[in-house]
Amino acid sequence: MTAADLDAADRLTPQRLEPLKALRAFRALVRNKEDTAQVFEIMRALSGRSIRRGYDRLLGTMEGGRQAFLRDELAHRLDDPEWLAQFGEGTVGGAYRAFREARGFTAEGLAEEARKIGDIVDAQHPVIWYSRRLRDVHDVWHVLTGYETDALGEACVVTFSHAQTGNLGFAFIGLGAAREIRRENRSVPARRAVLQAWRIGRRARWLPGLDYEALFAESLESARARLKLRPATVYHSVPAEVRAALKLRA
Numbered sequence: 001m002t003a004a005d006l007d008a009a010d011r012l013t014p015q016r017l018e019p020l021k022a023l024r025a026f027r028a029l030v031r032n033k034e035d036t037a038q039v040f041e042i043m044r045a046l047s048g049r050s051i052r053r054g055y056d057r058l059l060g061t062m063e064g065g066r067q068a069f070l071r072d073e074l075a076h077r078l079d080d081p082e083w084l085a086q087f088g089e090g091t092v093g094g095a096y097r098a099f100r101e102a103r104g105f106t107a108e109g110l111a112e113e114a115r116k117i118g119d120i121v122d123a124q125h126p127v128i129w130y131s132r133r134l135r136d137v138h139d140v141w142h143v144l145t146g147y148e149t150d151a152l153g154e155a156c157v158v159t160f161s162h163a164q165t166g167n168l169g170f171a172f173i174g175l176g177a178a179r180e181i182r183r184e185n186r187s188v189p190a191r192r193a194v195l196q197a198w199r200i201g202r203r204a205r206w207l208p209g210l211d212y213e214a215l216f217a218e219s220l221e222s223a224r225a226r227l228k229l230r231p232a233t234v235y236h237s238v239p240a241e242v243r244a245a246l247k248l249r250a
Contacts, residue, residue: 018045037116043169050167055130064209074136075107093216150243156197163201193234204228
């Protein structure tokens with residue numbers, strides 16, 4: 001192998017779009033909604049240049065550039081019970097703590113699912129660090145947007161995430177899930193809910209570049225207002241018991 005070959009092999013290149021691989025992974029996810037690794041398979045198959053573009057956008061803002069310079073791993077903070085304990089009721093941090101305690105979620109658990117598709121997710125590279133950042137804020141975005149972890153809520157939060165990041169994987173999952181929910185229960189306005197989620201994401205401030213440590217100390221309601229996060233009225237118009245009963249079907 002020549003020096004040029006070695007240089008090319010070491011280069012971080014954008015992921016080629018692989019829609020068929022994404023479709024196979026989505027079908028597996030529909031069969032088992034808890035198979036979170038399939039979500040990361042879809043994201044890898046359809047991320048294209050979005051992660052690099054997002055990192056470049058991060059560098060284009062003062063706070064985003066500071067976060068890139070610090071390169072803290074959010075998962076370490078989010079899984080630190082002493083750090084989370086400092087946030088009172090009504091704050092973003094307090095709401096996040098209650099959210100994860102009610103569901104038994106951990107940031108490391110999500111990271112373990114991501115590792116199932118390849119060890120590169122832990123690589124010490126700034127663009128890959130940024131992709132980990134997007135992974136680790138997923139549940140924080142649930143809290144900020146008010147979407148729960150039922151099938152419709154997940155479809156909405158990933159569609160919101162597409163509007164924020166441009167990653168086609170998010171749109172693929174959100175629209176695909178809305179279609180399956182519609183097949184299961186035609187009374188549920190799944191398409192309108194995900195479309196509204198996308199619009200909320202487009203109109204909101206750009207969330208990947210935030211100082212999340214400072215955000216956690218802020219009142220949840222004031223944070224939503226400051227970040228221009230509008231209420232998810234279509235999603236919340238569906239009774240909680242109806243949403244809880246939804247199961248994506250094969």
